[in-house]
Amino acid sequence: ELKVEQNPLFLSMQEGKNYTIYCNYSTTSDRLYWYRQDPGKSLESLFVLLSNGAVKQEGRLMASLDTKARLSTLHITAAVHDLSATYFCAVMRNNDMRFGAGTRLTVKP
Amino acid sequence: DSGVTQTPKHLITATGQRVTLRCSPRSGDLSVYWYQQSLDQGLQFLIQYYNGEERAKGNILERFSAQQFPDLHSELNLSSLELGDSALYFCASSGMGLAGVDTQYFGPGTRLTVL
Numbered sequence: 770e771l772k773v774e775q776n777p778l779f780l781s782m783q784e785g786k787n788y789t790i791y792c793n794y795s796t797t798s799d800r801l802y803w804y805r806q807d808p809g810k811s812l813e814s815l816f817v818l819l820s821n822g823a824v825k826q827e828g829r830l831m832a833s834l835d836t837k838a839r840l841s842t843l844h845i846t847a848a849v850h851d852l853s854a855t856y857f858c859a860v861m862r863n864n865d866m867r868f869g870a871g872t873r874l875t876v877k878p
Numbered sequence: 879d880s881g882v883t884q885t886p887k888h889l890i891t892a893t894g895q896r897v898t899l900r901c902s903p904r905s906g907d908l909s910v911y912w913y914q915q916s917l918d919q920g921l922q923f924l925i926q927y928y929n930g931e932e933r934a935k936g937n938i939l940e941r942f943s944a945q946q947f948p949d950l951h952s953e954l955n956l957s958s959l960e961l962g963d964s965a966l967y968f969c970a971s972s973g974m975g976l977a978g979v980d981t982q983y984f985g986p987g988t989r990l991t992v993l
Contacts, residue, residue: 802982811880811968811984812913857921864934866923 771796773860775869782848783877790872792841792858801841802859803832806871812857815843848876881905882971882985890991896957899988903950903971909933910952911972911982912944916965927952959992966990 772795782788792801803815816825818834818841825832829852831844841858853876859868881904891897903910912924914937923936927946938944941959946952956963966987972980 811986812970812982813984814970814982817981859921859923861934864926865936866934867936868921868923870920 771798771860771862771865771867773858773867773869775858775872777872778870779873779875781875781877782845784849785847787847788845790843790845790856790858790874792843792860792869794839794841794860794867796839796862798836798839798860798862800861801834802861802866803841803843804857804859806855806857808854815856845874848874850876850878852876880983880985882969882983884967884969884985884988886988887986888989888991890993891959892993893959893961895959895992896955897959897990899954899956899967899969899990901952901954901969901971901985903952903969904983907971907973907983908950909972909980910946910950911970912938912952912954913968913970914965915968915987916962918962919965924954956990961992964990964992 774793801818805813816832821836823834829846834841855871855873857871883902885900908929911926914922924938925944926934930946944954968987970982970984972982
């Protein structure tokens with residue numbers, strides 16, 4: 770059964786610092802997604818990663834995929850308050866998708 | 879505004895009842911996805927349709943069903959409702975099927991409360 774684990778579940782960081790959110794999954798995958806959710810809001814797609822070694826960057830966020838290690842990372846560079854949100858990874862395999870529990874990120878001044 | 883609309887925004891109903899949630903995708907998008915978000919279960923993928931055909935199926939209960947119509951809007955039907963079905967239901971749309979890279983655009987969600 771496909772299982773997806775994210776860590777940490779809660780992350781409090783200061784503005785200007787760097788940090789990484791990890792997403793581990795239990796079986797092979799077809800693709801991996803990262804999403805953002807602001808409190809009380811809907812989801813926003815951030816990245817879709819298809820192949821081993823894939824790296825995508827948007828602003829202060831960079832996502833990478835290592836299919837051999839079954840690991841994706843979401844790296845935050847020089848965090849700003851606007852990045853405060855919950856971040857989810859999700860893995861698609863055999864036409865089924867499973868989500869991680871989410872990482873609640875709080876960026877403090 | 880993602881361009882994806884969902885109705886209703888809020889729905890309060892009783893156990894045992896049946897409800898229908900509606901989703902209109904962005905103009906031109908052929909894929910529609912349904913998700914459930916609750917405190918107990920977290921985020922769960924329910925089902926995906928592409929141009930009227932079911933393409934992927936996740937943790938969708940037998941009491942739930944969905945369809946995508948020729949005009950590409952989709953409906954999620956929830957029947958024999960239980961307290962545990964109380965959740966936020968999101969739909970998303972994308973321009974491509976599973977074969978392509980599919981950036982999903984999410985609707986605002988329908989909050990279902992079962993009393």
